[in-house]
Amino acid sequence: MCGIVGYTGPKEARAILIDGLKKLEYRGYDSAGVALQHDGLLEIHKAAGSVADLEKTLVDNSNAVNVGIGHTRWATHGRPTDENAHPHCSCCKEIALVHNGIIENHQTLRKWLAEEADHKFSSETDTEVLVHLIEEYYEGDLLESVRKAVARIEGSFALVVVSSREPGRLVCARQDSPLIIGLGDGENLVASDIPALLAHTRKTKVLEDGDFASITSEGVEISDAEGKLLDKEIFEITWDIEAAEKGGYDHFMLKEIMEQPAAVKETLRQRIDTASGKVNLSELNFTTEELTSLEKIHIVACGTAYHAGILGKAVIEKIAKVSVEVDVASEFRYREPLLTENQLLIVISQSGETADTLAALRLARQKGLKVLAITNVVGSSVSREADEVFYTWAGPEIAVASTKAYLTQLIALYLFALYLAETRGRIDSAVYDELVSGLKALPGHIKTVLSEENLAKLHTYCDHLSRWDSAFFVGRNLDYPVAMEGALKLKEISYIHAEAYAAGELKHGPLALIVEGIPVIALITQKAVSDKTLSNIQEVNARGGAVFAITREGFDEIASQVESVFYLPPANDILAPVLSVVPTQLIAYYAALARGSSVDKPRNLAKSVTVE
Ligand code: AGP
Numbered sequence: 001m002c003g004i005v006g007y008t009g010p011k012e013a014r015a016i017l018i019d020g021l022k023k024l025e026y027r028g029y030d031s032a033g034v035a036l037q038h039d040g041l042l043e044i045h046k047a048a049g050s051v052a053d054l055e056k057t058l059v060d061n062s063n064a065v066n067v068g069i070g071h072t073r074w075a076t077h078g079r080p081t082d083e084n085a086h087p088h089c090s091c092c093k094e095i096a097l098v099h100n101g102i103i104e105n106h107q108t109l110r111k112w113l114a115e116e117a118d119h120k121f122s123s124e125t126d127t128e129v130l131v132h133l134i135e136e137y138y139e140g141d142l143l144e145s146v147r148k149a150v151a152r153i154e155g156s157f158a159l160v161v162v163s164s165r166e167p168g169r170l171v172c173a174r175q176d177s178p179l180i181i182g183l184g185d186g187e188n189l190v191a192s193d194i195p196a197l198l199a200h201t202r203k204t205k206v207l208e209d210g211d212f213a214s215i216t217s218e219g220v221e222i223s224d225a226e227g228k229l230l231d232k233e234i235f236e237i238t239w240d241i242e243a244a245e246k247g248g249y250d251h252f253m254l255k256e257i258m259e260q261p262a263a264v265k266e267t268l269r270q271r272i273d274t275a276s277g278k279v280n281l282s283e284l285n286f287t288t289e290e291l292t293s294l295e296k297i298h299i300v301a302c303g304t305a306y307h308a309g310i311l312g313k314a315v316i317e318k319i320a321k322v323s324v325e326v327d328v329a330s331e332f333r334y335r336e337p338l339l340t341e342n343q344l345l346i347v348i349s350q351s352g353e354t355a356d357t358l359a360a361l362r363l364a365r366q367k368g369l370k371v372l373a374i375t376n377v378v379g380s381s382v383s384r385e386a387d388e389v390f391y392t393w394a395g396p397e398i399a400v401a402s403t404k405a406y407l408t409q410l411i412a413l414y415l416f417a418l419y420l421a422e423t424r425g426r427i428d429s430a431v432y433d434e435l436v437s438g439l440k441a442l443p444g445h446i447k448t449v450l451s452e453e454n455l456a457k458l459h460t461y462c463d464h465l466s467r468w469d470s471a472f473f474v475g476r477n478l479d480y481p482v483a484m485e486g487a488l489k490l491k492e493i494s495y496i497h498a499e500a501y502a503a504g505e506l507k508h509g510p511l512a513l514i515v516e517g518i519p520v521i522a523l524i525t526q527k528a529v530s531d532k533t534l535s536n537i538q539e540v541n542a543r544g545g546a547v548f549a550i551t552r553e554g555f556d557e558i559a560s561q562v563e564s565v566f567y568l569p570p571a572n573d574i575l576a577p578v579l580s581v582v583p584t585q586l587i588a589y590y591a592a593l594a595r596g597s598s599v600d601k602p603r604n605l606a607k608s609v610t611v612e
Pocket of ligand 1: 302303304305348349350351354400402403607609
């Protein structure tokens with residue numbers, strides 16, 4: 001996700017663009033820039049860093065600037081550097097563009113533009129291809145050149161373009177990434193999201209996929225790919241700015257939970273070949289020899305990422321039949337792990353800056369291991385120091401409690417396990433195909449879990465749970481790492497002391513803590529062990545524990561054994577954890593709400609722990 005702002009009107013544009021970008025920093029904050037149109041030229045200011053850093057470069061206000069575009073970046077292709085920051089300019093510096101999205105065929109277009117049309121590139125981004133393509137087609141009408149350029153694009157984009165030859169005009173196009181036009185009085189704006197508009201107008205028109213727009217201070221024309229004018233409804237925005245930054249949700253955490261279908265879809269995008277149905281991780285430079293000779297994988301991470309790693313162990317061992325060891329990063333380097341060169345280290349880190357995880361990465365590299373980083377932040381320390389990087393593309397995760405980043409880490413591990421298994425010839429094709437189609441169905445199933453009815457059910461359950469200061473999460477096999485993640489979520493934002501136990505362990509001690517009414521959340525999604533877990537639940541019931549079961553459609557014998565039951569949509573055992581963790585995230589959220597704790601910024605915690 002990135003943040004885009006555009007303005008055309010009688011006012012000073014610099015301040016409007018900077019203020020708008022600041023309101024969109026939750027969409028991306030690793031670099032920022034503006035293109036200011038005045039006196040027949042385009043003045044570009046852009047750099048790695050925050051919008052506040054950019055603002056400091058806009059000291060010379062001697063020229064009156066009433067038109068401009070701005071961008072705050074969440075890097076996808078190309079590290080956060082000055083050159084890779086937007087806006088990007090054409091060779092002749094007469095056209096500038098900002099973009100949110102991913103141009104999937106950028107390499108083919110870049111090759112054609114450079115070799116056939118002699119365009120010179122100054123960045124490593126996919127976006128820069130767009131502005132050179134528009135320049136290639138420019139014959140005096142910016143909108144028409146954008147239409148022709150967009151016709152050759154595969155991927156997602158929200159783009160805004162200005163030209164020094166067309167004073168006062170902004171040209172936009174939208175496909176899969178949001179773009180909203182703000183209608184003012186003698187002025188008009190465009191932005192990725194509502195917060196950037198609210199200081200100026202509440203009247204908006206929303207561009208839809210395939211729409212183009214030409215915006216001046218006097219008017220807005222929206223059209224389709226063929227140039228046919230479209231009549232769009234005006235939407236009056238009723239949100240305040242704070243609500244708008246959270247997409248209308250009360251907290252970033254809930255917004256990010258609800259973004260999980262889209263985040264998982266983005267993680268899967270381009271990584272399952274549509275024609276062959278095969279997992280395509282060509283972005284990772286592993287040779288067949290490296291993967292077939294691999295004897296062991298170490299997975300190292302912290303917190304929620306560590307829980308993803310535990311599940312990753314089970315998934316890789318089940319699918320690819322390669323031995324995996326998982327360590328908490330803060331323990332790994334002190335246990336003098338037995339590391340040899342024919343092993344692989346996988347580090348998992350949303351922020352890519354966790355000190356303990358970085359230390360584990362450096363130790364493994366010293367020992368000659370190849371390192372794969374699974375991270376959400378392009379240009380982060382782990383992404384720069386690892387040999388290979390698998391980006392989760394979850395978009396910025398603002399809430400301290402990790403949700404969508406965790407889910408996309410799981411997807412990364414499933415994809416890697418399938419890729420490894422197929423390379424090693426260790427998987428039955430029917431099993432492979434079933435897992436690939438199961439992965440592709442997950443965004444829809446996650447959306448089903450997030451239905452209004454299910455949210456209400458979980459909210460009601462938390463009225464009971466939130467009155468307790470301790471709770472248990474139990475599960476067996478793949479349900480156990482989900483129980484661990486659910487317990488961490490509940491602990492870190494509601495401050496309820498939640499413990500996760502392998503369900504079979506309860507009778508070895510923890511059962512002593514089961515008293516009348518104590519909340520016990522039981523994950524039961526694994527067919528092979530569901531009967532065993534059910535008998536553990538009966539042990540809890542016999543001692544008065546109040547069991548809330550998270551299970552799958554078809555596990556009908558559960559309902560009569562528990563206080564309440566939450567059914568997940570159908571998914572096979574090995575993919576079920578991607579679904580079963582979602583209700584545990586919502587339980588933590590609603591319990592925190594009920595107990596009045598600070599959901600997005602829980603006490604004592606930081607989003608990225610950069611100290612050991
Ligand atoms: C997760 O909800 C916590 N915020 C925390 O455990 C987090 O997962 C851990 O600090 C690791 O962070 P990282 O993924 O950025 O390395």
